[in-house]
Amino acid sequence: MVNTYWNVRTWIALGAALLALIVAIAVTPGYTNPGNIFALVQSFSTLALVAGGLAVVMIAGEFDLSIAGVMPLAGLITVKVGQSAGIAVGIIVALIVAASVGVLNGYLTWRFAVPSLAVTVGTLVMTTGLGYWVTGGDVVTMPNYQFGLWLDSPVGGIFSPRSLVALVLIAAVMLVMSRTWFGMTVRAVGSDINRARFSGLPTGRAMVTVFIMSAVLAGVAGSLQALSLAAGQPGSNLNFLLQTVTAAIIGGVALSGGKGRLSGVVAGALLLAVLGNAMSYHGAPTAAVQLVSGVILLAILLLDVPLDRLVGRALEQVSTKIEKVHHATT
Amino acid sequence: MTSSQLNPAKAASVGPAKVDSRPRVRVSMPNLTGPAVIVAFTVLLFVLASLFVSGFATANNLRALFLSVSLVGIAAVGMSMITIVGRMFSLSLSAVVATSAIIFAGTLHLGPWTAMGLSLVFGALTGVVQGVLVGVAKTNPIVTTIAAAAIILGVAQLVTGGLNVIGQGDSSVFASMIFGAIPLEVVIFVAVAGLSAVLHRYTTIGRGITLIGLNERASAVAGLRAWPRVLSAFVISGTLAALAGALLASESGQGNLTLGASYGFDAIIAVVVGGISVKGGRGNPMNAAVGALLVGLLANMLVLMGLSYEDQLIFQGILVLIAVVVTGATTKSAAAGKR
Numbered sequence: 001m002v003n004t005y006w007n008v009r010t011w012i013a014l015g016a017a018l019l020a021l022i023v024a025i026a027v028t029p030g031y032t033n034p035g036n037i038f039a040l041v042q043s044f045s046t047l048a049l050v051a052g053g054l055a056v057v058m059i060a061g062e063f064d065l066s067i068a069g070v071m072p073l074a075g076l077i078t079v080k081v082g083q084s085a086g087i088a089v090g091i092i093v094a095l096i097v098a099a100s101v102g103v104l105n106g107y108l109t110w111r112f113a114v115p116s117l118a119v120t121v122g123t124l125v126m127t128t129g130l131g132y133w134v135t136g137g138d139v140v141t142m143p144n145y146q147f148g149l150w151l152d153s154p155v156g157g158i159f160s161p162r163s164l165v166a167l168v169l170i171a172a173v174m175l176v177m178s179r180t181w182f183g184m185t186v187r188a189v190g191s192d193i194n195r196a197r198f199s200g201l202p203t204g205r206a207m208v209t210v211f212i213m214s215a216v217l218a219g220v221a222g223s224l225q226a227l228s229l230a231a232g233q234p235g236s237n238l239n240f241l242l243q244t245v246t247a248a249i250i251g252g253v254a255l256s257g258g259k260g261r262l263s264g265v266v267a268g269a270l271l272l273a274v275l276g277n278a279m280s281y282h283g284a285p286t287a288a289v290q291l292v293s294g295v296i297l298l299a300i301l302l303l304d305v306p307l308d309r310l311v312g313r314a315l316e317q318v319s320t321k322i323e324k325v326h327h328a329t330t
Numbered sequence: 331m332t333s334s335q336l337n338p339a340k341a342a343s344v345g346p347a348k349v350d351s352r353p354r355v356r357v358s359m360p361n362l363t364g365p366a367v368i369v370a371f372t373v374l375l376f377v378l379a380s381l382f383v384s385g386f387a388t389a390n391n392l393r394a395l396f397l398s399v400s401l402v403g404i405a406a407v408g409m410s411m412i413t414i415v416g417r418m419f420s421l422s423l424s425a426v427v428a429t430s431a432i433i434f435a436g437t438l439h440l441g442p443w444t445a446m447g448l449s450l451v452f453g454a455l456t457g458v459v460q461g462v463l464v465g466v467a468k469t470n471p472i473v474t475t476i477a478a479a480a481i482i483l484g485v486a487q488l489v490t491g492g493l494n495v496i497g498q499g500d501s502s503v504f505a506s507m508i509f510g511a512i513p514l515e516v517v518i519f520v521a522v523a524g525l526s527a528v529l530h531r532y533t534t535i536g537r538g539i540t541l542i543g544l545n546e547r548a549s550a551v552a553g554l555r556a557w558p559r560v561l562s563a564f565v566i567s568g569t570l571a572a573l574a575g576a577l578l579a580s581e582s583g584q585g586n587l588t589l590g591a592s593y594g595f596d597a598i599i600a601v602v603v604g605g606i607s608v609k610g611g612r613g614n615p616m617n618a619a620v621g622a623l624l625v626g627l628l629a630n631m632l633v634l635m636g637l638s639y640e641d642q643l644i645f646q647g648i649l650v651l652i653a654v655v656v657t658g659a660t661t662k663s664a665a666a667g668k669r
Contacts, residue, residue: 063472108651114658117418117472118608121598122654126647132640234640242480245473255470287492291484297477301469 005311009252010264016250017271024278031281037158044273045166046221048266050240051247052170053217055265056177058248060210061190061257062109062116066101067218068241069127074098074219075226076134076234079142082227087147091223098219099212101127106211110204116211124236131234138234145230152228162224169220173213174262186210190257239290246297247272254304365605365617367656372624379631386634393513399626400519401574403619405593406600407526408570410618411563413601414530416543416610417464417471420564422479423571424594426456428587429486430575435585438497442504445497446576453572454565456482461564465557486587494586501580515577519619522570526615539563544611599625599646603653612657625649 025031050067057064074094082090101123109116142148151162159167177183185206188196197203226232250268253260275296276289380387405423412420430449437445460478464471508517530536538559541549546556574593579585597618604621606613628649629642637645 104651108655112655112658114654115418115608118602118654118658119651121419121595121602122647122650124647125595125599125650126644129640129643129645129647132643137638137640242476245476249473255473285488287484287487290480291488294477294480294484297473298463298481301463301473301477302467305468 004315005308006252006254006259007261008311010261010267013251013264013267013271017267017274020271020274020278024274024281028278028281031278034154034157036277036281038154038160040273040277041158041163042152042160043277044270045163045170046225047240047243047247047273048170048269049166050218050221051244051251051265051269052173052262053214054244055248055251055253055260055262056173056186057116057210057214058253058255059177059190059257059260060186060207061193062207062210063120063255064105064211064214065117065120065241066105066123066127067214067244068236068238069124069131070098070101070215070218071222071225071237071240072232072235073127073131073134074222076131076140076232078223079140079226079230079232080134083140083142083144087144087227091227094223095216095219097130098215098222102212102215103208105215106208107204109211110207128234128236135232135234140232142227142230148228148230151224162228165224166221169217170262170266173217174266177262182206182209187258190259192258242290242297243272243293246293249297249300365613365620368603368605368617368624368653369620372620372627375624375627375631379627383631383634386631389511391630391634393511393516395626395630396516396519397513398630399622400513400515401578401590402593402596402600402626403519403622404522404577405571405574406597406604406618406622407523407615408567408574409597410601410604410606410613410615411526411530411539411566412471413606413608413618414543414610414613414615415539415560415563416546417560417563418608419472419598419601420460420475420567420571421472421594422456422460422475422482423567423597424591425479425482425486426453426568426571427575427578427590427593428585429482430572431579431585431589432486432490432495432587433585434501434576434579435495435497435583438499438501438583440499442499442501442580445499445501446504446573446580449572449576449579450569453568453570453575455568456572457565457568458561460568461561462557464564465560483587490587492587494584497579497583497585499583501583504577504580518573518577522573523616523619526566530614535559535562540611542610596622596625599650602650602657605653605657607657608654621653 030036050071054064054067074097077094077097078087078090080090081093085093105116105120105123108114108119152160154160155164177186185196185201185203186209188199188201189203189206193203222237247268248260248265249255250271251260251262251264251266252268253265272293275292279289279292280286385391405427409420409423412418430453433452434445434449437448440448456478460474463469463474463478504514506514508514528536530540538549538554539562541552541554542556542559550556571593575585575590578590600622601618602608602621603624604613604617604619606617606621625646628645632642632645
């Protein structure tokens with residue numbers, strides 16, 4: 001039986017995000033001024049983009065820690081290559097590197113049936129090392145910051161080219177996941193990979209593709225971020241990983257795989273972006289924002305199992321009742 | 331895709347003629363592969379390094395090697411308990427290390443032993459909370475520990491203001507040399523690894539932890555409840571992480587949030603490289619200690635051979651991938667049902 005609770009979760013996430021937005025607007029004078037909304041959309045779009053990629057992997061029943069390494073690495077490569085060979089080449093090289101990390105993750109996970117968590121720990125360390133190797137351990141800067149300025153210039157008041165690229169990409173991924181056979185395959189792989197395999201679905205291809213998607217989306221985010229800062233710093237971005245995981249979990253993507261929708265993840269990203277934006281508007285330190293994300297994540301984890309059981313039991317009762325009525329009438 | 335790839339379990343059980351040879355393979359395989367290979371490889375590498383890498387087999391370098399390995403090793407031994415009980419990894423380990431280092435430095439004026447005790451209590455408490463969440467409430471260990479790390483670090487940052495905490499007191503007790511040559515930290519590391527190995531192999535709780543990691547459903551049928559064992563694995567892990575953190579702080583008498591930041595992933599690397607199956611139940615804490623030693627040994631060799639920190643990270647990543655694939659491939663047939 002399809003578990004309805006996880007479908008409801010999408011709406012819960014959306015409701016929570018809207019509630020947070022309304023509360024933030026209500027308690028913060030000047031929250032809706034275009035400058036602040038612009039900043040909100042900027043942080044929301046990047047978060048939604050990376051969280052969307054991670055969510056696709058999670059729906060396939062796997063996990064990708066390496067995005068914390070791919071993101072900064074893509075940024076470094078973009079800046080480093082972009083400096084000498086032009087920005088377009090830089091972005092392309094960065095995305096190719098990101099995609100190959102995704103291929104490695106996906107292939108090893110699928111071929112050897114090892115937990116993707118362990119594989120991606122390896123690629124996380126490796127990409128972090130590659131980042132240091134590319135830059136020689138230093139911060140790299142790009143003298144040509146015109147492109148970065150253009151990326152962050154306002155379009156239509158609240159958008160920027162950077163956030164528009166991110167939003168278009170996430171919309172495309174949402175469409176792919178909800179409207180295509182590929183999306184169905186990913187869901188099937190996440191629910192039960194053996195059954196999916198016996199049904200003749202291309203599980204290997206799906207597995208590799210989801211990891212490519214998450215790596216490339218993280219790569220795009222890292223690349224754009226580095227371009228807009230005109231600088232890149234080696235290291236691993238674990239704080240951002242926490243945010244993306246939180247967004248995906250709030251959005252109702254189960255770690256066991258096969259459940260959840262990307263619209264929920266986008267709502268989760270919105271909730272986190274609003275929270276972070278509003279809290280820093282009120283002058284809360286970054287640590288407090290981190291603390292709150294942690295508490296939210298924990299609260300959802302604790303609520304999931306009992307809520308799932310509750311909804312499941314209620315549905316069972318309803319369906320048995322319907323069955324009884326059905327039997328009585330026939 | 332061939333039919334054997336489609337169904338590995340079927341391919342393994344083809345033909346009754348193979349029956350007599352199968353038990354022998356089953357018995358000898360785990361001894362030959364995975365952890366044992368890693369131990370052999372470590373010993374081989376050690377011998378090769380002593381013979382061919384100049385400056386390796388000196389007393390000072392060996393002492394530095396073991397010193398650099400011991401703290402990560404202590405944390406890795408703790409982490410291995412969580413892996414063996416089938417709960418993957420704890421991603422809050424480095425948060426616990428950093429925070430217990432701060433606690434150690436902050437309470438050093440009460441005396442080094444009190445400070446150590448308080449740090450360990452803190453570590454055990456983080457283990458209790460996460461163990462209850464993962465064991466009793468059955469939350470996902472990865473996400474639980476990610477959330478726990480955020481909360482621990484957030485609170486620690488708010489309390490300390492992100493500043494360095496300098497201890498008022500003397501922590502040189504923990505820097506003493508045993509027999510005038512072996513650092514105390516190394517002795518503690520060896521003792522911790524040995525005790526954990528004994529706990530894992532010869533006590534009921536250790537056997538219970540292994541069984542739950544191997545097959546949780548079967549152990550539940552056998553009347554073995556999972557949560558007490560998961561809880562104890564998390565408590566051991568938290569306490570050992572705090573031990574590593576306190577010892578780290580005792581080296582400089584200070585603690586801050588960036589201290590031991592790499593320990594979390596270093597410990598995971600040690601566990602994976604040591605050949606402990608990420609699916610749970612296979613391997614023992616000693617393998618994590620060997621894994622830490624192997625990674626440290628490799629790093630030490632690479633430094634002596636003139637490679638930089640960044641090259642080492644790449645090597646470590648590749649090492650992890652190889653180890654994951656090797657242990658995954660060798661335990662595949664046994665765990666095929668799990669996948």
